[in-house]
Amino acid sequence: MRTKKVKPPPKAHEYVLNITKEYDETKKKDYLSFKFSTTKEFLTFQYILKIERKFYDNVFYFNILGFSAPVGELSNYGHAGYEYRMYDYTPGDYQIVIDNRDSDTSKFKIKIQNSKTEPIKLSGISKKTFIQIKSEYDSETV
Numbered sequence: 001m002r003t004k005k006v007k008p009p010p011k012a013h014e015y016v017l018n019i020t021k022e023y024d025e026t027k028k029k030d031y032l033s034f035k036f037s038t039t040k041e042f043l044t045f046q047y048i049l050k051i052e053r054k055f056y057d058n059v060f061y062f063n064i065l066g067f068s069a070p071v072g073e074l075s076n077y078g079h080a081g082y083e084y085r086m087y088d089y090t091p092g093d094y095q096i097v098i099d100n101r102d103s104d105t106s107k108f109k110i111k112i113q114n115s116k117t118e119p120i121k122l123s124g125i126s127k128k129t130f131i132q133i134k135s136e137y138d139s140e141t142v
Helices: none
Strands: 015-024 029-042 048-056 059-068 078-086 092-100 105-112 120-123 131-134
Touching (some): 015 120, 029 048, 029 059, 105 131
Antiparallel strands (some): 105 120
């Protein structure tokens, strides 16, 4: 008798983007951190997300291209990830556009403020998208 293969339930999002404002001790500067990760955990490698990025006219463009295998002899397991640190930014309103080559495009707005309690404010996040947007400072996190 054959046993059925059990599949995990489908996840609501394929990726997670966590946006935070942090401080770099070595450079002695504040920066914005855009940390991308997959919701899927890989068992053989901890892959690196390949993301192309552009910035112009107050719009951040992130294009998710795929994965690359990690360089090194030891293999780890875990979520695929990528972090972009933006050091030289000015407070203001920006638009974020994230394009996934396999599905659709997600757009939302971010307001960067000089406030210590709420330095990042998100708005216009779609409920039906391939990526979950998070910020530890904002209540509109999806």
